[in-house]
Amino acid sequence: MRFSLGKLALPIYSVIAFIYLLIPIVYTFAFSFNDSLKTNLIWRGFTFDKWLNVCQREGVCEAFGNSILIGVVSTLVATALGTAIAIALVRYRFKFRSSINLLLFLPMATPEVVLGAGLASQFFNLGVQKGIGTIILAHIMFCLSFVVVTVKARVASLDPALEEAGRDLYANPRQVFWKITFPLLLPGISAAALLSFALSFDDFIITNFNAGSDMTFPRYVYTAAARGVPAEANVIGSAVFALAILIVLATQINGEIKRRRLAKRS
């Protein structure tokens, strides 16, 4: 075979692109092991210290805990509301469908800073005290549309004959939903929930406008950035990264195993 540079150009380019994508991740991970003092700018030596005593740095774990709480609550609500809308949009015929689609599309097409300032103005007008509660209300709002989009794709690929078979076998609507529809939609719903949690956990801009004095992990990093972010923040960021990658890889490997098993059977 003739050696050709043209054939290698694309793979080489892709490797360089992946290195570029991964540099900040590797950097953040490496500096979570830095034996740093208050700030984490210069490499001072390797230590596991920051991983073992993350919570000793004031405020880090509290902010992290708030972020988890906000992420879980807003994901639960947004996933429930969004799944219901997705089922209605695919399965039922009704007027105003296009205006509803527009209403769902708009929050995704609006810059976060506009969503944040708008909500803050509303809370201000109503005299609502800003804090974790208002952050959760804001997060449900911007996660909702993403849930609808994700679950909708799954509902559309669901064979309605399966539900019909259930009805023909005298299952009542509730049984049809919980025994047939819901289990079949579950992969889509869990994907939507994961996406929603990731969006909520990493959101800074909308949160910053509606947080009052309550901290979240991104807000902690933003506030600390002026003085220098401590290595403990890198620990949290790296741990969350590792967990997320594990979940994604596990889902992929699981899907691949299922696919191979199915291929073997047929």
Place this chain on the structure above:
Amino acid sequence: MAFAAFGSSVKVEAKPTKSGKVVIALLAPGLAYLGAFFLTPLIALIMVSLEVPDPAGGYAEYVPGFEIANYGYVISEYFPHIMRSFSYALMATVLALVISYPLAYFIGVKARPWPLLQKLMLTLVIAPFFISFLLRTLAWKQIFSNESWIVTTLQQWGVLGETQYVVGSSFMVVFGLTYNFIPFMTLPLYTSLERLDLRYLEAGADLYASPAKVFRKVTLPLSMPGVISGTLLTFIPIAGDYINASGDFLGSPETAMMGNAIEANYLNINDYPSASALSVLLMGVILLLVTWYVKKSGTEDLL
């Protein structure tokens, strides 16, 4: 009819049922939520943008009004910010497209014989999403910091002047914006390239088109849906971003974008009408641009 369940080879089109009480029960809670926490805040924003200072009140107190001049004020006061927002967004979007296209082509077309490798590479593409947005931006700041190896080398080579630095420059901000939003570009590009029927490319080559011509006349037009959704998904958040351009991150006061001005007015100096007017302006311009772009590219069904 239940037999249809067993004849799985016959694909049954999902037939939407007529609406009833069920559909209202399904739609009402979510739509009411969006009404309360998305639509009314936008109206609140427009109203605040027209407010006037309270004649009897003190600092940062405003009363409802109809002061359209607020818009004139923010346009003249923040004109450089407005220009920077849209020019940075344009540059970063084009850069992200140029960087992403070959990568998405490699994953979606060249790597087709190896589905596991494809999945692994897609995971790598979205990997930056899993590390905090702020931490990955700060990582670039440290890598290009004034004392860093890269900057001192560039200074030795004379690429940078002795007192010239990278952090704080427009280049750095556009670099950071490009990096942070690249996955939003690569994923839709991948989705449309992955479905590309390679026989069309062969047909083009059989008809004596050069590889460049096949790309221009066949590959690119067929991947247009990906290009359009990718550019929209990157341009919109970039235009409103204020992390990258912030002085504590990759920027300086000279790189401040509309988002920075909105944040400063809203959260620091409590000039709510100006912040709101800028927000309404930002959203209005984006909506106009998106409508124009989608009309021009003729893919209205994409939304």
